[in-house]
Amino acid sequence: MAVQLPSSFTQRMKDLLGTEYKQFADSYLExxxxxxxxNTLKITAESLLALSPFQLEPIPWCPTGYYTEEGVRPGKHPYYHAGLYYIQEPSAMAPVELLGVQPGDRVLDLCAAPGGKSSQIAAKLQGQGLLVSNDLHPERTKALAKNLELYGVRNAVVLNESPDHIAAAFPHFFxxxxxxxxxxxEGMFRKDEDMVKQWEPETPAKYAAMQRDILRSAASALAPGGTLVYSTCTFAIEENEGTIAEFLAGYPQFSVVPVGGTGSFAMGFGELPGTARLWPHKVKGExxxxxxxRHDGTPAPIVEPEPEEILLSISTRKNFKGKPAAKPTVTRVEEVRSKGGRASGKTTSGTSRDLQHVSVExxxxxxxxxxxxxxxxxxAGHPVLFGDHLYIxxxxQESLNGLRTIRPxxxxxxxxxGRFIPSHPLATALHPSESCRSLSLSTSNGEAVSYLKGETLAIPLERLSVRPGSTPKGYMLVCIDGYSAGWGKWQDGMLKNEYPAGWRWT
Structure with missing residues (x-):
């Protein structure tokens, strides 16, 4: 084998697979x-196929997913930086397809980092409804927030919370x-040898205990009649069928919705009827x-909230063509930052120092x-002010009080x-028709890459798209082959680059 697998793991897999074990073992040589x-928030699958510079083969279980050829590096193309596609392991695309998301749904992605499945959910919502993307690890939320920003997601909240606190804040909500x-x-051993090094015989049991706790919290957050999809990238029965069987025994209002073995899902079936497994020797994936x-509609147990320091933000609604609809109640907040530099709000009640902040008005x-x-x-949405940063x-705002919020x-x-500076995520989520000024740069002559590197470009007036009644001077929505990538400022034939330093092509 190309990967040296632990002997206790191989023995378990021989017991589980029987005569199929050799095929399974041979898959590690591939x-x-x-x-x-x-990313259908920005482009259709048909349009991307027409533009794609590399060969793509459809993935059976995901209508927007495609296999890439060996050796291709899709992350080294300007279309990746324009958020037109997400690089994702093929099998990892299956769980969201089973979730059945519809525009307008309220969806919770409980273990979301680095954001692949959240961006897939967001594409299915098409800007309608709500996505709450959560991860328990503060460092991992940096990648989660950045990926949602890159892919132009407008209706997502990013949290860094425990599942039980989310369930307490949103009982029967999603x-x-x-x-x-x-x-x-274990399912990633072929792809990531570090996973092999970290594995020990007792590892599955450790994770199974954690998984049971997460499922119980999710049961309290799910609305009556709602749908919950549980997935892992492991083969261990105690983490898969065992975890689900134990959950069903304690929550009789839930039942398994059978995953069909025909149509787009060609997969090996699990030991628990209705569940499914993707085996690397049966499908082209890990x-x-x-x-x-599925919840049957009867009330589910509610997780009681625990005392926690309340995190506050400032928000108000306003008619933007005039004055605020009502004078807001302003709570001063002390800005705190995680290791990743993400802003949160924290009450300063009882403290001697009050930082000055921009007024809501x-x-x-x-x-x-x-x-x-x-x-x-x-x-559309609720304006929320964290320090001097504005979110929609x-x-x-009150729905997020008491929750560690990375992005509201x-x-x-x-x-x-005193001047408003537009954010990079505002630009990446816009379509050219939504901005009074836009400019499309080409991937064929190198100017798109120059922009992504942060360079200043000479752009004649006639290349600009300016809405009647507007002037060309000012912020320009810069697009790559017609798809938004960031901001620039145009004046007298020169485009000053506003692409963020931390996002630039290297």
């Missing part, structure tokens, strides 16, 4: 399959919940387990002036010396 998934559970990772659970007035001049339309949230919504910009 190169893992690569894939991309089209229509659909995805648990891509932390696991022993090992996965999936179970679809000033922030919203500057934002209103910007969107009237730059967009000409008002993004799909949830009212769509980051739209911040204030600097």
């Amino acid at each position: 190169t893992p399959y690569g894939g991309i998934r089209v 229509d659909r919940i995805l648990i891509d559970a932390p696991c022993s990772g 090992g996965h387990f999936m179970a679809v659970l 000033v922030a919203l007035a500057a934002y209103g002036d910007f969107i009237n001049e730059q967009l000409g339309w008002e993004p 949230s799909p949830l009212p 919504g769509w980051s739209v910009g911040h204030l600097r010396n």
Whole structure:
């Protein structure tokens, strides 16, 4: 084998697979399959196929997923930086397809980092409804937030919370919940040798205990009649069928919705009727387990909230063409930052120091002036101010009180010396028609890469797309072959580059 597998693992797999074990073992001699998934928030699958510079083969279980050829590096193309596709292991695309997300649903992705499945859910929501993407590990939320920003997601909240706290804050709230559970990772041994090094015989039992706790919390957060998909990338029965069987025994209001073995899903079946496994010797992908659970509509147990320091933000609603609809109650907040530099809000009650912050009225007035001049339309949602950073949230501010919030919504910009500075995530989520000014750069002549490297470009006036009644001077939505990538500022034939340093092509 190309990968040296632990002997206790191979013996268990021989017992589990019997005569199929040789086929399974031979699959470790094969190169893992690569894939991309089209981001339909920005482009259709058909359009990407027409533009794609590399060969793509459809993935049977995901209508927007495609295998890439061996040796292809899709992350080294400007289309990746424009958020047109997500690089994702093919089997990992299956759980969200089973979740059955529809536009307008309220969806919770409980173990979301680095964001592949959350971006897949967001594409299915098509900007409608709500996505709450959570991860328990603070460092992992950095990649989660950045990926949702890159792919132009407008209706997501990013949390760094424990599942039981989320269940307490949102009892019986979500229509659909995805648990891509932390696991022993046995299904990834072929793809990631570090997973092999970290594995020990007792690892599956350790993760199974954690998985049972997550499932119980999810049961309390799911709305009556809702759907929950549980998935792992491991082969261990105690983490898969065993975990689900124990959950069903304690929660009789849930039942397994059988995963069909025909149509787009060609997979090996699990030991628990209705659940499914993707085996690397049967499909072109790594090992996965999936179970679809449906609530019958009867009340589920509610997790009692635990005392916790309340995290507050400032929010208000406003008619952006005039003054605030009502004078807001302003709570001063102390800005705190995690290791990743993500802003949160924290009450300062009982402290001797009160940091000065931008007033809500000033922030919203500057934002209103910007969107009237730059967009000409008002993004829907609840304005939330963290320090001097403004977000448009799909949830009212009070819904997030008491939760560790990394991103309360769509980051739209911040204030600097009384002026509103648009954010990079605002640009990546816009379509060219939504901005009064836009410019499309080409991938064929190198100018798109120059922009992604942060360079200043000479751009004649006639190349700009300017809405009637607007002037070319000011913020320009810069696109790559027609798809938004970031901001620039045009004046007198020169485009000043506003692409963030931390995102640039290297």
